[in-house]
Amino acid sequence: GGGAGGPSGGDRAAKRPKRDRDVVGPLVPLTGPVTVRPPANEEERKEVEKWKEERRKAYPTPANVARRAAEAAALREAGGLDPKKSERMAKLREILEKQRAMGLDHAAGTTDMLDGGYG
Numbered sequence: 001g002g003g004a005g006g007p008s009g010g011d012r013a014a015k016r017p018k019r020d021r022d023v024v025g026p027l028v029p030l031t032g033p034v035t036v037r038p039p040a041n042e043e044e045r046k047e048v049e050k051w052k053e054e055r056r057k058a059y060p061t062p063a064n065v066a067r068r069a070a071e072a073a074a075l076r077e078a079g080g081l082d083p084k085k086s087e088r089m090a091k092l093r094e095i096l097e098k099q100r101a102m103g104l105d106h107a108a109g110t111t112d113m114l115d116g117g118y119g
Contacts, residue, residue, distance in 0.1 A: 031107060 037044035060063070075082060096113050099105045
């Protein structure tokens with residue numbers, strides 16, 4: 001007999017021996033460890049400080065969480081239109097263009113973000 005449950009049918013994948021290509025090894029990082037170099041000049045130092053300050057402002061402190069909740073409530077009341085969206089999209093585009101110019105877009109996983117539905 002050759003039915004699905006018979007000796008020649010059935011679950012072949014469970015009966016065949018495992019091969020090297022069937023076994024997934026440990027994940028290996030594609031790049032080495034991240035090294036942070038000091039700013040090369042005053043302009044870079046200022047840019048880093050500006051970035052740090054922006055991150056501090058966005059950190060989820062209780063005050064920031066409350067402020068965002070109030071903004072979200074006001075946004076819902078206004079019909080869901082976000083006046084800051086175009087500003088954020090312009091900033092994102094600027095960052096993505098910098099990454100692309102520096103050749104970091106592939107490592108950051110942002111290669112197709114400018115081409116996709118991100119602005």
